[in-house]
Amino acid sequence: MCGIAGIWGSVEDRALSHMMSLQRHRGPDGRFPPPPLNGTGHAWHHPKAVLHDVIKNGSPPGQGNMPAWRDRLTDEQIDDIIAWFQSQWPNQVYNAWYQMDQRSRQ
16 A cells, blocks of 8 residues: 555645535536545545546546546555545445445346
């Protein structure tokens, strides 16, 4: 594991944007702001493969403003970021996500 500290500078603004987005009102472009990653947002509704894909390749067209990070982060770094924001989730949220993620792999 390469650790979040080694890549934090390149993703700090994006993470802050997510953490500050507790109010989910559409922006001027008609899209929602980044969801909070503290367990109150929508991220926990997605399997790890989907979270990884969105970080790596960006939001699907017309569905958000997440940029693609594939040219700046390795797969291992993306997994570290996912592990970090999941560590911010309450146990109940993480456990619900884990069960959903396991079902998605079947």
